[in-house]
Amino acid sequence: MERRFTPLSMRPSPSRRDTEKDALEFEYLEVCKKSGVLNINGFRQVIDPEEINIMDVLGSGSCGVVESATIRSTTMAVKTMYKNNNKDTLKRILRDVRIMDLCDSPFIVSSYGYFYSSVKICMEIMTTCCDKLLRRLYHSKLDFFPEFVAGRIVHSAISALEYLKEEHSIIHRDVKPSNILFDENGNVKLCDFGISGFLINSMAHSNNAGCPPYMAPERLTIETNSTYDIRSDVWSLGITIFQLVTGKYPFPLNDMEFYTLTTIADLNLPSPSLSDNPSNSYTHEFINFIDLCLMKNVKDRPNYDILMQHDFFLDYDPQMSQRYKIRKINDTTDEIEEWFSNAILNSKKDDENCPIPNTPCVN
Ligand SMILES: Nc1ncnc2c1ncn2[C@@H]1O[C@H](COP(=O)(O)OP(=O)(O)OP(=O)(O)O)[C@@H](O)[C@H]1O
Numbered sequence: 275m276e277r278r279f280t281p282l283s284m285r286p287s288p289s290r291r292d293t294e295k296d297a298l299e300f301e302y303l304e305v306c307k308k309s310g311v312l313n314i315n316g317f318r319q320v321i322d323p324e325e326i327n328i329m330d331v332l333g334s335g336s337c338g339v340v341e342s343a344t345i346r347s348t349t350m351a352v353k354t355m356y357k358n359n360n361k362d363t364l365k366r367i368l369r370d371v372r373i374m375d376l377c378d379s380p381f382i383v384s385s386y387g388y389f390y391s392s393v394k395i396c397m398e399i400m401t402t403c404c405d406k407l408l409r410r411l412y413h414s415k416l417d418f419f420p421e422f423v424a425g426r427i428v429h430s431a432i433s434a435l436e437y438l439k440e441e442h443s444i445i446h447r448d449v450k451p452s453n454i455l456f457d458e459n460g461n462v463k464l465c466d467f468g469i470s471g472f473l474i475n476s477m478a479h480s481n482n483a484g485c486p487p488y489m490a491p492e493r494l495t496i497e498t499n500s501t502y503d504i505r506s507d508v509w510s511l512g513i514t515i516f517q518l519v520t521g522k523y524p525f526p527l528n529d530m531e532f533y534t535l536t537t538i539a540d541l542n543l544p545s546p547s548l549s550d551n552p553s554n555s556y557t558h559e560f561i562n563f564i565d566l567c568l569m570k571n572v573k574d575r576p577n578y579d580i581l582m583q584h585d586f587f588l589d590y591d592p593q594m595s596q597r598y599k600i601r602k603i604n605d606t607t608d609e610i611e612e613w614f615s616n617a618i619l620n621s622k623k624d625d626e627n628c629p630i631p632n633t634p635c636v637n
Pocket of ligand 1: 455
């Protein structure tokens, strides 16, 4: 029997599931093309996974473990993800691999390449994350992150998030202390793109999981949790910085996560403010910057363009040489680098996995 031709516009439109499956297949094919080729010292080299010499565990998260390793004499951080047949796990792996490969920013942890079949991503090695350093400071009874270090973190994180949005239409969705890393020179970088999403008309259109205690009110509210924008990452950064400088998460935490999340989502309850902190010695600019990030109503919360014009951001922008607040110690070292190395030197590595009371345990 002759097959009748159906014009494209009259064909039943593909179901959402088909579209998602196609997108996943496309991502998979793109990823496979570059698997096993690492960019080391500017040369693309085909590497056998057997050449990875694992040294030490750097950390672990819900999806895998990160270890230091050498490959052809270069030291790297190698993240090995737990692979299973779950579609969401596959999605997370593909996202992390593809976005790291796409990005080229001094504020984002760079990638050497990856091995898709053994699910390993090879990254630039950093010293540790802000979450682990905070635990070390707490248990060693040292001061928490000072305002000038918060200034460096704010400048780097906003620069990274703005780059992701402007250059690649990507929203991170998982900004929290364990995803902000620093190196021995005091550089601060963002990592972990497993649940990042692509923006359509500047909006995110799915509610992929994130870390609920750091999620903005609009992401915790059913009516708004499937369309939100980059301002939800601004909220997460505000909570992160609040926690790093005060040593504790700003909402009450107990066994019932539900109560914490309800407190965050309720627009009638006030937002936390650094001005309420008893040991408040922060500048007016810093308090105001964090107050703006923690505006509960998303309509009142500024976007990156506005935050990048804020006095607090400009004070920590190295390009603003007249007002840049970070002092040089000598020709090669500044006070940020000095603070990070003293913090590591004077605290114990063993403490980095011991939780802090009233602070989310994220890994
Ligand atoms: N490039 C790196 N250099 C040094 N340490 C790293 C690097 N990447 C990650 N880490 C360490 O490994 C830890 C685990 O990272 P990972 O991205 O797997 O999980 P997470 O963000 O901590 O948790 P989750 O995946 O559950 O959100 C980080 O918290 C950090 O301490």
